[in-house]
Amino acid sequence: METAEARIARAREALAGVQRRVGTTRDRWEAPTLPLTPLLDQVLPQGLRRGQVIAVAGSTSLMLALAAAASEAGSWTAAVGMPALGAVAAARRGLDLARLALVPHPGAQAAATAGACVDGMDVVLLGPRLALSEADRRRLASRARERGTVIVAEGSWTGAHTTLTAVGSRWHGLGAGDGRLRGRELTVRIEERRGGTARLVTLPIEGAALGGAAPPRRGAPARSASLRALGGAA
Amino acid sequence: MSVVTVVRRAVLWVPDWPVVAAMTEAGLGADVPAAVLHGRGLVAVSAAARAAGVRRGSTRRLAQRACPELAILPHDEGRDSRLFEAVAAAAEQAVSGVEISRPGLMIIPADGAARFHGSEEALAEALVTAVAEHAGIECAVGAADGLLAAVLAARASELVPTGSSREYLAPAPVDSLALAAMERAQRQEAERLASVLTRLGIVTLGDLAALPFADVLARFGPVGVWAHRLASGEDLAPPVLRRTEEDIAVEHVFEDPAERIEQLVHVAKEAAAALDRALLDAGVRCGRVRITARTEKGQDLERVWRTDVGTRAGAFARHMTDRVRWQLEGWLSGTAGGASGDKGPEPSPLVSLGLVAEDVVPLGSEQAYLWGGVSGADSRAHRALERVQGLLGLEGVLAVAEQGGRSPRDRAHLAPWGQEAPPARAIAHPWPGRIPDPPPATVPPVARPALVLDAGGAPVTVSRRLAVSAPPTWVRLEADPADERAQAANRHPSSGHVGRVEGPVWDRARPVESWAGPWPVSERWWSEDASRRAYLQVALRDGEDTVTAVLLAYGGGEWELEAVYD
Numbered sequence: 173m174e175t176a177e178a179r180i181a182r183a184r185e186a187l188a189g190v191q192r193r194v195g196t197t198r199d200r201w202e203a204p205t206l207p208l209t210p211l212l213d214q215v216l217p218q219g220l221r222r223g224q225v226i227a228v229a230g231s232t233s234l235m236l237a238l239a240a241a242a243s244e245a246g247s248w249t250a251a252v253g254m255p256a257l258g259a260v261a262a263a264r265r266g267l268d269l270a271r272l273a274l275v276p277h278p279g280a281q282a283a284a285t286a287g288a289c290v291d292g293m294d295v296v297l298l299g300p301r302l303a304l305s306e307a308d309r310r311r312l313a314s315r316a317r318e319r320g321t322v323i324v325a326e327g328s329w330t331g332a333h334t335t336l337t338a339v340g341s342r343w344h345g346l347g348a349g350d351g352r353l354r355g356r357e358l359t360v361r362i363e364e365r366r367g368g369t370a371r372l373v374t375l376p377i378e379g380a381a382l383g384g385a386a387p388p389r390r391g392a393p394a395r396s397a398s399l400r401a402l403g404g405a406a
Numbered sequence: 407m408s409v410v411t412v413v414r415r416a417v418l419w420v421p422d423w424p425v426v427a428a429m430t431e432a433g434l435g436a437d438v439p440a441a442v443l444h445g446r447g448l449v450a451v452s453a454a455a456r457a458a459g460v461r462r463g464s465t466r467r468l469a470q471r472a473c474p475e476l477a478i479l480p481h482d483e484g485r486d487s488r489l490f491e492a493v494a495a496a497a498e499q500a501v502s503g504v505e506i507s508r509p510g511l512m513i514i515p516a517d518g519a520a521r522f523h524g525s526e527e528a529l530a531e532a533l534v535t536a537v538a539e540h541a542g543i544e545c546a547v548g549a550a551d552g553l554l555a556a557v558l559a560a561r562a563s564e565l566v567p568t569g570s571s572r573e574y575l576a577p578a579p580v581d582s583l584a585l586a587a588m589e590r591a592q593r594q595e596a597e598r599l600a601s602v603l604t605r606l607g608i609v610t611l612g613d614l615a616a617l618p619f620a621d622v623l624a625r626f627g628p629v630g631v632w633a634h635r636l637a638s639g640e641d642l643a644p645p646v647l648r649r650t651e652e653d654i655a656v657e658h659v660f661e662d663p664a665e666r667i668e669q670l671v672h673v674a675k676e677a678a679a680a681l682d683r684a685l686l687d688a689g690v691r692c693g694r695v696r697i698t699a700r701t702e703k704g705q706d707l708e709r710v711w712r713t714d715v716g717t718r719a720g721a722f723a724r725h726m727t728d729r730v731r732w733q734l735e736g737w738l739s740g741t742a743g744g745a746s747g748d749k750g751p752e753p754s755p756l757v758s759l760g761l762v763a764e765d766v767v768p769l770g771s772e773q774a775y776l777w778g779g780v781s782g783a784d785s786r787a788h789r790a791l792e793r794v795q796g797l798l799g800l801e802g803v804l805a806v807a808e809q810g811g812r813s814p815r816d817r818a819h820l821a822p823w824g825q826e827a828p829p830a831r832a833i834a835h836p837w838p839g840r841i842p843d844p845p846p847a848t849v850p851p852v853a854r855p856a857l858v859l860d861a862g863g864a865p866v867t868v869s870r871r872l873a874v875s876a877p878p879t880w881v882r883l884e885a886d887p888a889d890e891r892a893q894a895a896n897r898h899p900s901s902g903h904v905g906r907v908e909g910p911v912w913d914r915a916r917p918v919e920s921w922a923g924p925w926p927v928s929e930r931w932w933s934e935d936a937s938r939r940a941y942l943q944v945a946l947r948d949g950e951d952t953v954t955a956v957l958l959a960y961g962g963g964e965w966e967l968e969a970v971y972d
Binding site for chain 2: 230236257271274278279289291292293338339343345353359
């Protein structure tokens with residue numbers, strides 16, 4: 173007696189097989205994606221779609237992780253209004269610093285600056301205290317959709333395709349006066365604009381990705397992860 | 407990166423070109439004293455006239471007093487550039503690819519050409535011979551690294567060895583900056599700058615190059631930057647062997663003011679097709695299209711659209727037709743906001759429509775891949791950043807690189823985008839005492855104050871022998887400036903403040919979950935900016951299962967927040 177999940181999985185597989193044969197894997201075709209680090213597979217199962225807006229609250233590391241694989245594969249990244257962005261952390265996450273431009277203080281020109289960056293860059297990180305009105309944000313989002321740019325905004329963004337909120341964070345390695353920070357587990361709440369219930373995913377955001385001693389990763393085994401990364405970079 | 411590398415170049419210079427060109431056209435022999443007059447003064451003087459005592463800049467009457475048989479010829483910039491084409495063609499007998507920077511001066515990238523001829527001496531000889539034979543004009547050739555050194559070398563017919571341009575330039579007077587100016591406006595600015603510098607006691611290019619770059623930028627602005635780079639023997643831009651393209655514009659004037667979209671659809675299509683044709687005729691394509699319209703009330707509307715569609719197979723025309731139609735619809739209905747985010751213009755009939763192609767580049771320099779995506783993504787990104795720099799100033803956009811250092815802040819190296827950065831500290835050095843990985847994702851540009859308290863609420867200190875006075879139990883960081891509650895709490899008399907808050911506004915105290923340290927870092931003890939600090943990694947409990955890790959530094963009796971691992 174097979175369970176309902178197994179039956180659904182079998183049906184999906186059959187459907188995917190037909191789609192492959194006929195050549196109509198629809199969502200792949202219609203929504204080109206940027207490479208995404210395997211770490212975030214569970215967060216964005218559909219991949220980093222071009223033209224979408226992702227709002228991230230509470231974790232700069234998560235923003236960097238979102239941009240990392242794309243930058244490594246040759247995309248351009250701009251960080252607008254983030255004067256405190258840690259460059260070394262960005263480099264360790266995999267961002268190519270030669271293709272990262274910082275606009276730390278756009279001031280009153282925030283809308284024009286962000287617009288120019290959306291026009292020219294592939295991934296635009298927006299800081300929390302930008303002088304952007306709701307109308308500016310809508311205009312930026314539609315420009316990003318047209319240009320195929322991914323906007324990763326810190327803080328809330330009305331109408332964002334995906335909202336990621338860091339709700340829990342746990343560090344390993346510190347003691348009472350000894351040790352050092354080693355690993356970190358970040359719990360992220362994922363809300364999609366399309367509706368559905370919010371999901372909670374726990375990621376080993378520090379440690380595993382940086383090659384240090386870390387608890388074993390959930391999800392995809394390491395081997396397939398490295399294959400994924402190669403496929404994304406090609 | 408758009409950092410300009412210094413290019414070795416040869417410069418071919420024809421002395422007194424305006425007068426040589428005028429004499430050639432007037433059919434005068436080289437031994438006739440002649441001068442070219444423009445406005446009230448002479449702009450160029452032939453060698454024979456100079457020997458007779460005629461000077462550049464003097465008036466006609468003074469010149470005629472010094473040399474009564476002087477032939478005075480009219481000034482004509484068109485003639486200068488027209489005749490110089492012959493010289494350029496002659497030079498191209500010896501080298502391929504020359505850049506005419508102004509009539510009378512030609513730049514040749516020296517490396518390849520010198521290799522072809524065997525040596526730079528042979529290249530210079532070949533150039534002089536070719537110009538003398540084919541154009542019948544005497545010229546001088548020099549070579550050096552960097553633009554100004556090469557121009558000066560040409561005037562002296564010298565070959566400056568590689569890497570010694572700076573020394574070569576050092577004794578030259580600041581007036582010689584004007585020689586590297588290629589347009590009249592630029593030349594006037596350079597002359598004005600030189601006169602100010604001379605009055606300030608900066609007489610030679612060596613003096614100018616010795617000034618700190620940032621101070622020159624602050625005092626003199628872009629022209630100062632230009633002069634400083636030239637005086638340091640650097641380049642402003644690599645030699646460009648093609649002409650820059652003009653913007654291409656198409657305009658359509660409506661016979662009757664158009665107020666309904668049906669009238670406009672056809673016009674939009676025609677205008678887009680006309681622009682497409684104009685671009686194809688010129689063999690170029692564009693990165694942006696500016697759509698402008700004038701309403702019946704005399705209001706000018708404009709909006710820029712970015713386009714990456716190639717001009718192949720009418721795709722551009724279709725693409726632009728849609729854009730133009732959308733834009734016109736928006737303007738007509740009054741729903742489209744202005745570019746600056748203000749309220750849209752009042753709906754009003756349109757009387758004219760214009761399309762201007764901007765960011766024009768030759769066709770083929772940006773080819774699209776077969777499946778979407780544009781190979782010109784890099785140049786597109788550079789253009790976007792240049793536009794942001796235009797909005798915010800040169801320092802508004804920063805390039806970041808990793809460098810060696812101990813604290814997270816020291817390990818990032820920032821420089822204005824596109825500018826040559828001073829050498830960073832080597833990463834490969836050991837840097838003992840470096841804060842261990844993982845690196846923090848948030849590093850405030852300046853350290854923020856913090857309070858570290860023990861269980862009794864007394865400040866924790868670290869002694870010279872690295873003994874912590876008590877285990878840290880509470881940490882107070884600066885509150886978010888938007889947090890009204892924290893502001894109010896700090897104003898409360900119980901927090902020790904009465905009236906206005908002086909100093910930092912403290913957030914609530916957060917319990918320490920675990921901590922590590924202190925790690926001592928004593929840097930540059932021999933110099934003025936010596937620092938002796940102890941670092942502490944602290945995990946702060948924020949809520950049920952939220953832990954924030956921060957890096958704190960203790961120095962001089964104060965705690966500072968160095969970085970947040972968020």
